[in-house]
Amino acid sequence: MDFINELLHDQNKVSRNLKKLFWIIGTCLFLVGFYGWIVRINDGHIKANYGSIVTWGLWVAAYIYFIGLSAGSFLVSSMVYVFNYKKFERIGKLAVFTALVTLLMALLSIWADLGHMGRAWHVMVYPNFKSPMAWMIYLYSTYMLLLIVEIYFLLRYDLVTSANNKTLKGKIYKLLSLGSKDTSEKSRVRDKKIVKVLATAGVPIAILFHGGVGALFGVVAARPHWHSGLFPILFLLSALVSGGALLTLISSVFQEGWTKNREIVVELGKMVLGLLLLDILFQISEFLIVYRGGIPGHVAGWDLVIKGPYAWVFWGWQGFVGTLIPLFLLTFKTRKSPQWVALAGFLIAAGIFGLRLNIVIPGLAVEEIHGLTSAIYSHRVDPHYFPSISEWMLTFGIVGFGMLLFGLGEFFLPKSYEANSHLSSEVKI
Amino acid sequence: MAYIFDEKVGRRKFIKKLAATTGSASLLSSTGCATWGSEEREIRTDPVGLEKWGREAGEWIPSCCNMCGGQSGILVHVVDGIVEKIEPNNWNPNNYSNISTDFFDGYTEEYGTKEGGAICPKGNAGIMALYDPDRIKKPLRRRNPVRGLDVDPQWEEITWEQALNEISEKLKKLRENNEAHKLLWISEDHSFTHIQADFCKLFGTPNYSMHSNLCDVARKASFKTVVGDERPLADFIQSKYILLFGWNPTSAIKWVYLPRILTRAIERGARLVVVDPYLSDTAAKGHDWLAIRPGTDGALALALSHCIIRDGTYDKEFVENWTIGFDKFADYVKDKTPEWAEKITSIPANKIEEVAHDLATIKPACIDFWSGPGQHTNGVQGGRAIAALVALIGGYDRPGTLILPNTGGNKHVEIEPGEFAEKTLRMPRFDELEKFPLGHKSGVYTQMFNNIIEGKGPYDAKILFCVFQNPVMSVPGGVRAVVDAFKKLEMSVVIDTMMSETAILADYVLPGTVYLERYDLNTHWVTWPSVGLRQPVVKPLFGQLAEYETVIALGRKLNLMTKDGKKFFEISPLTGEKVEDLTKWYEDYLSKELLEGKAKITLQQLKELPGAVWVDKKGTEYEKYSKELSSEVLQKSYIDGNAIYDRPKDKGGKRIGTIINGKKVRGFFTKSGKVEFYSEWLAEKKDANGNPINPLPEYRPRDWQPNEEYPLYLINWKEASHTHSRTQNNAWLLEIKGYNPIIMNPVTAAKYGIEDGDEIWLESPYGKVKGKVKLTKRIHPEVIGAQHGFGHTALGKSAKGRGTNTGILNITKSEPLSGMAVHKEVCVKVYKA
Amino acid sequence: MDKHKIFDRREFVEYLISIGAGSLVTAVLSSGLLNAKTSSIVETRPLNRVKRKYHYGMVIDTRRCVGCRACVLACKAENKTPPGVSYTVVFEEILENRPNDKPVFMTKPCFHCENPSCTDVCPVSATYKREQDGIVVVDYDRCIGCRYCMTACPYSARWFDFGENYPAIEKDTDWSKVPSPEYKQFRKREHEKSPIGNVRKCTFCLHLQDEEGKYNKEEGRWPACAKTCTGKAIHFGDFNDPNSEVSILLRERQYIRLKEELGTSPNVYYLI
Structure with missing residues (x-):
């Protein structure tokens, strides 16, 4: 404890150190990812450990995790840009940017998971409107466009004002400003309006597509573990929890960290606590109904979660680390300290990944027909699944990529949040 | 650059643009819409590929399978010299039924049998045997004088010419020293056996042995003594009550008609009862499973006989007219009550009563047994008890019972060896087959290997030829006995397709052929004469000689001659003219066999028959024993006592009949011409250990009984997935059975604290092996077992290290009457690894 | 709640409404999808509901099946x-409480369901049920390999081609030259090319159909599993033809289908 206190004494130093750590980890993970990508590109799926029984693995879990982070972050940002919730103003852009970065991470994950990466465009050309997956893809494509446009208008003024031909930064800003030169007050008001429209449109889209991801699983009647009406709601809730939690962490490290964002972090902590409690409520109701209902097919999935070979994911990772400790940190005195809240945010965000794994894999690992997995002697026909090295590496790489992209964005993009926040209080739409 | 987001464009315009973009996106989508939900859609096809590789391309060549010894008919699709697919041959009875009426019902020349044939998984997987990358491709010569299963032989590739020269040189030397009998030759028992037997005969060794003594010679011996025929065949399909002892016909398929006729019998109302320590896949189809202690089948059969005789429900007409020794037998079983048998077999007495009642009252009933009861030291007598039970219910040669064989189509033409060979041919056999009163011509492998090691044979063995056999894995305790034996030989030659555990020990390894690369004639094991052709559908992949060609080539190099001074392997057996080509010579040899046999056609004519199979139109005959011999047959016959032969006995005459009450009928080919409950002939004999033999089918416990230290019986069995120990490198078969779990009853496992999936040790006084446990109530609680054939240390990359070889735990020993290897007589202890 | 005043109340309500609206749309959307599936549970449709030329299916006799697995390998040999x-x-x-764990053997191809749950989920319509004969196929050139259909099939009848090979192909024996006749496309599996990376499944060996879409048992143009079956347990045929073997069996015998409750209406029946 002394060590931590001492460390926290010089808050700026801590913040700097944390950022340094962030860059180091991000770079390492990114580099590690090359191995995963090379294996994926060269050998296809041979080195992956999923099979024809557990046919979705780490990458799909990572996908729904990242996309949840994205939806969650975006919805938090919408509090600023749709509902004018001013307390979060300072991190508004950061939240939107986080949503974009995590969305890209999600798309990379699911792209790697495709049997034919080169055919991703088929979804646009050969649509099947009966497929929840097709809908999900259309929705997140729209969402991505929307995010990009929104970010542009959020940053346009700053880009234009900082653009020049002298420094590297200036050149980048010029490029990113897409040639716009208008710095008039009028244009800023217009930007603001566009952002509001986009953000407003974004809310139902984010909810739709992430609820849609839940529906994608929920409609699969063949998998009792997924086939629950609660799924779309559960997905949304855990997205909000994980997104909010990630933002607590981010806002205590970036944009001058907790020294400046103290209030926001603590405020976010409260929100995350509320959402987390709601999420737990839903989880428990799902759990109770499954066990009280007692239908073997339904129970089997949950049995795997709580008693299976990877029960530690549920009890240790998701339960203890990702839920219990953060609950403690967010409820007791620590809830007022941004450092502890940030830690809680980190743990929750990490814990939700366990939750994602526990949705995807147990749903598939239950034999659909008893005795099926012993009918063929093949490692592809096996209910046991643990991701292979290359699967991990690729996933780490995506995390590293996300971290670097985020770091670069945070570094390069103008830090005029002060001015902007100042303005936003004046401009009324 | 005209940027769109400046105020000149304005919001309205921006939105318009946006709409336009999305509009174009949806337009793009709508091009796909034509195919959306489009059930009429056609997937593109490849007409070029169809022409090159489709069913109409290439040839469909009829042949016979040899993935196991079953020899079922196959059709092989060959395109561009590549085997594309193997399918059932619809004209071959072996793929359909063993009863002619069933076979011919709906049969057409054009399409074959009504329902079409079948082939088992192994037959389908023949392609993977042919194209196994681990096959031996070139003749190999050993450089490392040290021998062992884990010793690198340091192979050196040599040419065929060199290999044949070196081997024949050594053979020549042996022969010149008048030691021809010191050549031991072992082979598989369904392929090219005749030519190997001829070679051995002309070379001058009496020591040609075959696989059968590892398989079913106990069954052969049991039936031989009781009904005078070695291999009666079960007519399941017409039966109404089927009792099987230790046989798993639907899974250990062999003849692929078995699953069909057995399940069809059940469908037509037959009751199937299976006696087996393991609820085999056959028992899974049955109505009742009698979980018996291993090696006690004889006791059960005696108790069943007891009940039937006690109740007077036996077939009195048959017993009176067609059996001898009934009174002695009835007397013997008087105290063999169900209660007596319950103690021995662990089958409840009331269950025995029930089965006895059904057996005697449901007609026709079919009783049969195979290797289960036979592979113990009391195997033959146990089998005789079952054969006697069959006689009690009149269960021979009637529809729906055990049919006396009437096989054939080709005939092994007897040859007379030259004088030089005669001398050594008269030497006793090295494996002391003569000591086994019911020994089979296939010899006694266990005794042979033991004699080599211990030097106790009638003479020293010097050279061993091992063709298409892997005794290290297939002889009980082979990992010790066979390895040690190979160390003592002067030279050993193995001909095989795979680098088996045995091949690794040899001085020379010659690449063999897979059945798709060679010829053979297959006498089909159905109840009427039929012979199928195996023919090369592709050329040997590595330009290697077929096994028979190797034999012919060696025979030529050794100048082997028949009595008339002709070089046997150089002149055509058909035309008597000199033939250079090895394959052509063998084709003529096969033609000769066909012409001399029942088929009376040439090889070429056989090839042209539908499905390349000759089937006698006369079909199955029943109650042959009561049929009087025709005057035509009798004219050429030769009579010895009451027995009638087709030729003088010393000239290889075959028994064709018996004189009973003055009538010349077929009868049974026993001494009395009738079914013998009591064998006078056996009474005069001693077993291999020098002990007297009970002429009645007595029950005597097998030698090796469980004790406190080794409390569990260990058995093994075959399943449809693999043939013996030779298919475990077949990639497809490994996918349907990748290893052999140790099967154990949960009650037993609980006693030893063993759980499902645990690794355990099995230990006997002879060794210990590790295995993975599968718990199931399908096995008798006192017994553990596993599928035979796994646990390879060689054979191929895929086979290595899979599953467990329980043969390690066994002793190299045979049943003392028949020479049957006692694979199933082991007791072990188990503990967690 | 007052103590941790996260939102201004009005804003909070607005926010909730927004979430609610989104959820509602999601719910409507997904219920629409569900409807398409569940409707079939209520209706019992006659077998020849769909107007089409053939209605292929299988009737598998569990009493005749001996569990030999010849069908498994015949299929492998046919489709490579x-x-x-x-x-x-x-x-x-292994049926619960059945004495001695006595097993029932069942061979399980694709059931080519009347209401397949796999085809509707495909995001690119790569897998679909053919109008002419009801066979569920995969268009390898279109399939992106997302494997959603595999999760949606209640019978595990779909398989992903990971690109692995048997030693005979890895080591370049003659066998590696043999293409798969599937869909009459005669593809050779090559690195990263379809069908590697695709979802694959039983096609009732439709490549053996003639131009008109008919099979012929006598000529061997018949599903490989049915051809090789050692117990002759697999009956194949056209349910539209009242005199076909399969129609007669359904008329005369007792049968079950697997997981009827899901409303998929399989075209493979098990005689019991």
Whole structure:
């Protein structure tokens, strides 16, 4: 404890150190990812450990995790840009940017998971409107466009004002400003309006597509573990929890960290606590109904979660680390300290990944027909699944990529949040 | 650059643009819409590929399978010299039924049998045997004088010419020293056996042995003594009550008609009862499973006989007219009550009563047994008890019972060896087959290997030829006995397709052929004469000689001659003219066999028959024993006592009949011409250990009984997935059975604290092996077992290290009457690894 | 709640409304999808509901099946499927409380359901049920390999081609030259090319149909599993033809289908 206190004494130093750590980890993970990508590109799926029984693995879990982070972050940002919730103003852009970065991470994950990466465009050309997956893809494509446009208008003024031909930064800003030169007050008001429209449109889209991801699983009647009406709601809730939690962490490290964002972090902590409690409520109701209902097919999935070979994911990772400790940190005195809240945010965000794994894999690992997995002697026909090295590496790489992209964005993009926040209080739409 | 987001464009315009973009996106989508939900859609096809590789391309060549010894008919699709697919041959009875009426019902020349044939998984997987990358491709010569299963032989590739020269040189030397009998030759028992037997005969060794003594010679011996025929065949399909002892016909398929006729019998109302320590896949189809202690089948059969005789429900007409020794037998079983048998077999007495009642009252009933009861030291007598039970219910040669064989189509033409060979041919056999009163011509492998090691044979063995056999894995305790034996030989030659555990020990390894690369004639094991052709559908992949060609080539190099001074392997057996080509010579040899046999056609004519199979139109005959011999047959016959032969006995005459009450009928080919409950002939004999033999089918416990230290019986069995120990490198078969779990009853496992999936040790006084446990109530609680054939240390990359070889735990020993290897007589202890 | 005043109340309500609206749309959307599936549970449709030329299906006699797995390998030999891909499997069902764990053998190809749950989920319509004969197929050129259909099939009848090969192909023996006749496309599996990276499944060996879409048992143009079956347990045919073997069997015998409750209406029946 002394060590931590001492460390926290010089808050700026801590913040700097944390950022340094962030860059180091991000770079390492990114580099590690090359191995995963090379294996994926060269050998296809041979080195992956999923099979024809557990046919979705780490990458799909990572996908729904990242996309949840994205939806969650975006919805938090919408509090600023749709509902004018001013307390979060300072991190508004950061939240939107986080949503974009995590969305890209999600798309990379699911792209790697495709049997034919080169055919991703088929979804646009050969649509099947009966497929929840097709809908999900259309929705997140729209969402991505929307995010990009929104970010542009959020940053346009700053880009234009900082653009020049002298420094590297200036050149980048010029490029990113897409040639716009208008710095008039009028244009800023217009930007603001566009952002509001986009953000407003974004809310139902984010909810739709992430609820849609839940529906994608929920409609699969063949998998009792997924086939629950609660799924779309559960997905949304855990997205909000994980997104909010990630933002607590981010806002205590970036944009001058907790020294400046103290209030926001603590405020976010409260929100995350509320959402987390709601999420737990839903989880428990799902759990109770499954066990009280007692239908073997339904129970089997949950049995795997709580008693299976990877029960530690549920009890240790998701339960203890990702839920219990953060609950403690967010409820007791620590809830007022941004450092502890940030830690809680980190743990929750990490814990939700366990939750994602526990949705995807147990749903598939239950034999659909008893005795099926012993009918063929093949490692592809096996209910046991643990991701292979290359699967991990690729996933780490995506995390590293996300971290670097985020770091670069945070570094390069103008830090005029002060001015902007100042303005936003004046401009009324 | 005209940027769109400046105020000149304005919001309205921006939105318009946006709409336009999305509009174009949806337009793009709508091009796909034509195919959306489009059930009429056609997937593109490849007409070029169809022409090159489709069913109409290439040839469909009829042949016979040899993935196991079953020899079922196959059709092989060959395109561009590549085997594309193997399918059932619809004209071959072996793929359909063993009863002619069933076979011919709906049969057409054009399409074959009504329902079409079948082939088992192994037959389908023949392609993977042919194209196994681990096959031996070139003749190999050993450089490392040290021998062992884990010793690198340091192979050196040599040419065929060199290999044949070196081997024949050594053979020549042996022969010149008048030691021809010191050549031991072992082979598989369904392929090219005749030519190997001829070679051995002309070379001058009496020591040609075959696989059968590892398989079913106990069954052969049991039936031989009781009904005078070695291999009666079960007519399941017409039966109404089927009792099987230790046989798993639907899974250990062999003849692929078995699953069909057995399940069809059940469908037509037959009751199937299976006696087996393991609820085999056959028992899974049955109505009742009698979980018996291993090696006690004889006791059960005696108790069943007891009940039937006690109740007077036996077939009195048959017993009176067609059996001898009934009174002695009835007397013997008087105290063999169900209660007596319950103690021995662990089958409840009331269950025995029930089965006895059904057996005697449901007609026709079919009783049969195979290797289960036979592979113990009391195997033959146990089998005789079952054969006697069959006689009690009149269960021979009637529809729906055990049919006396009437096989054939080709005939092994007897040859007379030259004088030089005669001398050594008269030497006793090295494996002391003569000591086994019911020994089979296939010899006694266990005794042979033991004699080599211990030097106790009638003479020293010097050279061993091992063709298409892997005794290290297939002889009980082979990992010790066979390895040690190979160390003592002067030279050993193995001909095989795979680098088996045995091949690794040899001085020379010659690449063999897979059945798709060679010829053979297959006498089909159905109840009427039929012979199928195996023919090369592709050329040997590595330009290697077929096994028979190797034999012919060696025979030529050794100048082997028949009595008339002709070089046997150089002149055509058909035309008597000199033939250079090895394959052509063998084709003529096969033609000769066909012409001399029942088929009376040439090889070429056989090839042209539908499905390349000759089937006698006369079909199955029943109650042959009561049929009087025709005057035509009798004219050429030769009579010895009451027995009638087709030729003088010393000239290889075959028994064709018996004189009973003055009538010349077929009868049974026993001494009395009738079914013998009591064998006078056996009474005069001693077993291999020098002990007297009970002429009645007595029950005597097998030698090796469980004790406190080794409390569990260990058995093994075959399943449809693999043939013996030779298919475990077949990639497809490994996918349907990748290893052999140790099967154990949960009650037993609980006693030893063993759980499902645990690794355990099995230990006997002879060794210990590790295995993975599968718990199931399908096995008798006192017994553990596993599928035979796994646990390879060689054979191929895929086979290595899979599953467990329980043969390690066994002793190299045979049943003392028949020479049957006692694979199933082991007791072990188990503990967690 | 007052103590941790996260939102201004009005804003909070607005926010909730927004979430609610989104959820509602999601719910409507997904319920629409569900409707399409569930409607079939209520209706019982006659077999020849769809107007089409043929209605292929199988009737598998569990009493005749001996569990030998010849069908599994005949299928492999016919379709040249790679390791781990097995369009049909034989599983041993151990019925609870059945004495001695006596198994029931069942061979399980694709059921080519009347209401397949796999086709509707495909995001690119790569897998669909053919109008002319009801066979569920995969268009390898279109399939992106997302494997959603595999999760949606309640019978595990779909398999992903990971690109693995048997040693005979890895080591370039003659066998590696043989293409798969599937869909009459005669593809050779080459690195990263379809069908590697695709979802694969039983096609009732439709490549053996003639131009008109008919099979012929006598000529061997018949599903490979049915052809090789050692117990002659697999009956194949056209349910539209009242005199076909399969129609007669359904008329005369007792049968079950697997997981009827899901409303998929399989075209493979098990005689019991």
